[in-house]
Amino acid sequence: MLIFYVKKEHAEFISEVEAETVGTGIMGRMGNKGAVAIRFRFHNSDICVVNSHLAAHVEEYERRNQDYKDICSRLQFRQLDLTQPPLNIMKHNVVLWLGDLNYRISDLDVDDVKELINKKDFETLSACNPQLKRQIDKEAVFDGFMEGQIHFQPTYKYDTGSDQWDTSEKCRVPAWCDRILWKGQNVQQSFYQSHMALKTSDHKPVSSLLVIGIKRINAEAYKKTFEEIVRNIDKMENECIPSVTLSKREFHFKDIKFMQHQAETLSLLNDGQVPCQFEFIQKPNEPTYCKPWLTANPPKGFLAQGGSVDIDLEVFVNRSTAPELNFGKQQIEDILVLHLERGKDYFISVTGNYLPSCYGTSIQLLCQLREPIQDMPQETLHKLVMSEVGNAVYAEKSLDIPKELWMMVDHLFRSAIKQEDIFQQPGLRSEFAEIRDCLDTGMPDSLPGSNHSVAEALLLFLDALPEPVVPYCFYQQCLESCSNASQCEKIISKLPQCHQNVFRYLAAFLRELLKNSDSNRLDVNILATIFASLLLRSPTKQDLAEKRRTQEFFQHFLTQGSA
Structure with a gap:
C-alpha cells in the first residue's frame, strides 16, 4: 500500500499524478510480491515513490535482484500525451524506494548478530557486508541509490505483539529488511528511524524525513526567453531546413531467441542549422510504425542544433509473434521511416535471423518432430506448416505428446514432486534461457536450472501455444x-x-x-x-x-x- 498526502499550500503545484502496480510472482500473476508506485510533478520536478515487497528467505538474494529488475522494467506510467512512450521508474528527477526489501545478514550467525545488537554496535553490524550492501556494490541492484546511516536495531523478525526476537523453530537471524533509499540530486535526510512501539507485525516499521530540492521555473523569465527562441527559430527556418546524421542505416540482429531481449543503438546528430523534431512514422497500409517484435525508444523527440540522441532499437519475440517466425511465415525484416518535421525522411533497415523454438509452436507440429526444432531444416519446417503432403509424410512418425513437454514434466516428476511452493514461486530468467535452449537444441541431455525455473518454463510453454x-x-x-x-x-x-x-x-x-x-x-x-x-x-x-x-x-x- 502507498498513501500520498499533500499539504494544502502545495496542492496547486502538484500535477500529473499516476499510480501503477506490478506483481513479481510466477509469470507476474501469483504470490504477494511486487510493487506499488506513485509518480507526480511538483512544480517542475518529477518524483516517483515506490513501495516494494521482494522475495523472502535468506538464500534468495538473486530472486530479490530479479524482482527489483522486473519492477524497474515492467512498472510504467502512461503520459498525458498518449503518443509519448510510457515513463519508467528511473525517468524521474527523484526516486524514493521503500518497503520490505528482504535483504538479510548472511555472514554472521544469530548469536553474533544478537550480541552486536545488545551492544548497540550497529556500525559494526552494518559493516559485516550484509546482502543489500553487497549487491549494490556489485551494481546488481539499486545502482545510484543512496541510504542514510542506520542507527537503529534490525527491524525483523519479532514475535508478533512483542519486542521478542523470533522464537519459532526457524529462529531467523535479525536483519534490516525494511529500508528507505533514494536516487536524485539535492536530497538530504533529516532522520531515519524505526518505531519499536508498534507490535502489530513481525516487522518494525521505519520512517525517514527527506528534504528535497525542487526545480521552480520563473514564469516571466521563461516566457520572455521562450518568445525570443521562437523568434530566432522562425528566422532560421526561413533560411534552413532540418537535417540529421545517422550513425547507421542498416541493423542486423543475430540469433534472436524467444523471450530474449536484444538491442542496438541508433545515434542521431542534428547537423543542420535549426532545431528539429523527429518521429518514426507509419508506412502505407500498416497500423504502426514498426513490426510487433520491434520497438524504437524514444519513437519521437526534439533535437537542438548540434544536439544528439541515442535511440534504442529493441527486438523481443513473445508468444504473439513467435508462431509465424518459427516456421518462416514471417521474417525479421522491417524498414523504419524516420521523419523530420519540415524535413526529409530517412529509411532504416532492420533485419535478423530468428532461431525457431518449441515455444510458440503448435502441439500438432511438435508431435511430428522427433529431432530438436533447431536441428530441422527451415524448408522442412515450412512445409510442415504449409503443406498437407508434408503432414502426411510425418504422420507415421508422430509422437503421442511433444518431447519438450515430456522432458519438463518428467524432470518435475522425478525431482520436484515434493518441492515446496512448486508452480507458485517464480524461476530465474537466466535459467529459463538455458532450459529453452536445451529444449530447442537437445543439448545438454538433461534440463538445467532449479525446479522452480523448470516449472515456470512449463507454464510459459503452455501459455505460448498458438492453439x-x-x-x-x-x-x-x-x-x-x-x-x-x-x-x-x-x-x-x-x-x-x-x-x-x-x-x-x-x-x-x-x-x-x-x-x-x-x-x-x-x-x-x-x-x-x-x-x-x-x-x-x-x-x-x-x-x-x-x-x-x-x-x-x-x-x-x-x-x-x-x-
Missing part, C-alpha cells in the same frame, strides 16, 4: 458443461488426439503432485487457478465468471479417480 491444449472451438462447450463431470470427460474425448494426450498427461501429473500436498503445499484450487487459464484459454478476454467456470471444469480432472 491451447483445449482448442478454442471447444471453449464454449467447456463453459456450458463445467458443472457436469461426465460431460466434461466427453468434451476431452473429442479433442484432436495429440491435444487429448497432452491434456490427460498433464492432469495425471498434477494428480501425482496432489498426492504429495503435505510437502509441496498444493491443493486442487491452487492448481486449477494456475492451469485452467492456460489449458482453456478464451478466444477473447475472459471475465471473472468465465475464469471460475474454467477452473470448475478442470477440477473434475484433478480429483482422485478421474480418468
Whole structure:
C-alpha cells in the first residue's frame, strides 16, 4: 500500500499524478510480491515513490535482484500525451524506494548478530557486508541509490505483539529488511528511524524525513526567453531546413531467441542549422510504425542544433509473434521511416535471423518432430506448416505428446514432486534461457536450472501455444458443461488426439503432485487457478465468471479417480 498526502499550500503545484502496480510472482500473476508506485510533478520536478515487497528467505538474494529488475522494467506510467512512450521508474528527477526489501545478514550467525545488537554496535553490524550492501556494490541492484546511516536495531523478525526476537523453530537471524533509499540530486535526510512501539507485525516499521530540492521555473523569465527562441527559430527556418546524421542505416540482429531481449543503438546528430523534431512514422497500409517484435525508444523527440540522441532499437519475440517466425511465415525484416518535421525522411533497415523454438509452436507440429526444432531444416519446417503432403509424410512418425513437454514434466516428476511452493514461486530468467535452449537444441541431455525455473518454463510453454491444449472451438462447450463431470470427460474425448494426450498427461501429473500436498503445499484450487487459464484459454478476454467456470471444469480432472 502507498498513501500520498499533500499539504494544502502545495496542492496547486502538484500535477500529473499516476499510480501503477506490478506483481513479481510466477509469470507476474501469483504470490504477494511486487510493487506499488506513485509518480507526480511538483512544480517542475518529477518524483516517483515506490513501495516494494521482494522475495523472502535468506538464500534468495538473486530472486530479490530479479524482482527489483522486473519492477524497474515492467512498472510504467502512461503520459498525458498518449503518443509519448510510457515513463519508467528511473525517468524521474527523484526516486524514493521503500518497503520490505528482504535483504538479510548472511555472514554472521544469530548469536553474533544478537550480541552486536545488545551492544548497540550497529556500525559494526552494518559493516559485516550484509546482502543489500553487497549487491549494490556489485551494481546488481539499486545502482545510484543512496541510504542514510542506520542507527537503529534490525527491524525483523519479532514475535508478533512483542519486542521478542523470533522464537519459532526457524529462529531467523535479525536483519534490516525494511529500508528507505533514494536516487536524485539535492536530497538530504533529516532522520531515519524505526518505531519499536508498534507490535502489530513481525516487522518494525521505519520512517525517514527527506528534504528535497525542487526545480521552480520563473514564469516571466521563461516566457520572455521562450518568445525570443521562437523568434530566432522562425528566422532560421526561413533560411534552413532540418537535417540529421545517422550513425547507421542498416541493423542486423543475430540469433534472436524467444523471450530474449536484444538491442542496438541508433545515434542521431542534428547537423543542420535549426532545431528539429523527429518521429518514426507509419508506412502505407500498416497500423504502426514498426513490426510487433520491434520497438524504437524514444519513437519521437526534439533535437537542438548540434544536439544528439541515442535511440534504442529493441527486438523481443513473445508468444504473439513467435508462431509465424518459427516456421518462416514471417521474417525479421522491417524498414523504419524516420521523419523530420519540415524535413526529409530517412529509411532504416532492420533485419535478423530468428532461431525457431518449441515455444510458440503448435502441439500438432511438435508431435511430428522427433529431432530438436533447431536441428530441422527451415524448408522442412515450412512445409510442415504449409503443406498437407508434408503432414502426411510425418504422420507415421508422430509422437503421442511433444518431447519438450515430456522432458519438463518428467524432470518435475522425478525431482520436484515434493518441492515446496512448486508452480507458485517464480524461476530465474537466466535459467529459463538455458532450459529453452536445451529444449530447442537437445543439448545438454538433461534440463538445467532449479525446479522452480523448470516449472515456470512449463507454464510459459503452455501459455505460448498458438492453439491451447483445449482448442478454442471447444471453449464454449467447456463453459456450458463445467458443472457436469461426465460431460466434461466427453468434451476431452473429442479433442484432436495429440491435444487429448497432452491434456490427460498433464492432469495425471498434477494428480501425482496432489498426492504429495503435505510437502509441496498444493491443493486442487491452487492448481486449477494456475492451469485452467492456460489449458482453456478464451478466444477473447475472459471475465471473472468465465475464469471460475474454467477452473470448475478442470477440477473434475484433478480429483482422485478421474480418468
